[in-house]
Amino acid sequence: MMTMRRFNTAWFLAIAASFLVGCDRPREEPEQAAPPNVPTSPPAAAPRQTGQDTPVSPIVAAARGQVGKTVIYDSSYVGLEYPGGDVPIERGVCTDVVIRALRDALNADLQQLLHEDMKAAFSEYPALWGLKKPDRNIDHRRVPNLTRYFERKNYSVGVSQNKQDYLPGDLVTCAVPPNRPHIMIVSDKKTRNGVPLVIHNIGSGAKEENRLFDFRITGHYRIRKKARTR
Numbered sequence: 598m599m600t601m602r603r604f605n606t607a608w609f610l611a612i613a614a615s616f617l618v619g620c621d622r623p624r625e626e627p628e629q630a631a632p633p634n635v636p637t638s639p640p641a642a643a644p645r646q647t648g649q650d651t652p653v654s655p656i657v658a659a660a661r662g663q664v665g666k667t668v669i670y671d672s673s674y675v676g677l678e679y680p681g682g683d684v685p686i687e688r689g690v691c692t693d694v695v696i697r698a699l700r701d702a703l704n705a706d707l708q709q710l711l712h713e714d715m716k717a718a719f720s721e722y723p724a725l726w727g728l729k730k731p732d733r734n735i736d737h738r739r740v741p742n743l744t745r746y747f748e749r750k751n752y753s754v755g756v757s758q759n760k761q762d763y764l765p766g767d768l769v770t771c772a773v774p775p776n777r778p779h780i781m782i783v784s785d786k787k788t789r790n791g792v793p794l795v796i797h798n799i800g801s802g803a804k805e806e807n808r809l810f811d812f813r814i815t816g817h818y819r820i821r822k823k824a825r826t827r
Contacts, residue, residue, distance in 0.1 A: 653785055654766035655702035656820070660694055660782045660796040661805060662701070667694070668802035677734045680709035691780050691798050692738045695768060698782060698796075702766075703820065711737040711746045721745065740778035744770055744816050752818040760792045763809060763817070769795065770816035779812065 663686070671688040681700070684693060699705040715722055715731040723741040736742050747753065747768065754767070763769065765785035773779045781795035788794070788807050796805045 656698050656766035657785050659701035660698040663694055663697060663803040664805055670798055670800050674735060679733050680706050682708055692740060694798050694803050695780055707737045714746055740770055740780050747818040752820055754817050754819045756814050756817050763793050768818040769814060771812040771814050773812050
């Protein structure tokens, strides 16, 4: 594990605001990153549980299992094992919630899956970080790369403002002001008004919250089949 250096929070936020970054964007230098400056939401309405006979989505169950364990938002660049690499469970970013959930629920290793796809079609992925080749330590931890991978695998199901279109286990991307990409997992719990909660890490660890429509939704994906990992 690489040693992290702490930077002045105000200085970091000022620099970060000048780049097109996501709340998930691990930096290329080993440092302790400040959480994104995102607006807070009013307290969520009490969630409505799904029926006792309704099976819980394995993706939702795996994501919910991170709540209370992942308590730190940390976007530092870290060298990872391959395949199956991960940062310590107590820390991470929004993409790490998804990566861990799909590994646990579907045995789908996004680190390896995305790395293999990027090696085969590097030019099809966003050129936002000045890379000339894939980096298996970080590529899967960036929202723009994940969305491109999901699109290439035909997992897109369309964006809408209809709460009924979002099913437990769906993956939703959004733009956190000013323009930071973020990703969330749709929960099987809902507000009193029937709006699904989401499970994500947007600045203070993995949480289950009423924030599905807080930000402009940019993508909606549904994993339709078990993905190959090895």
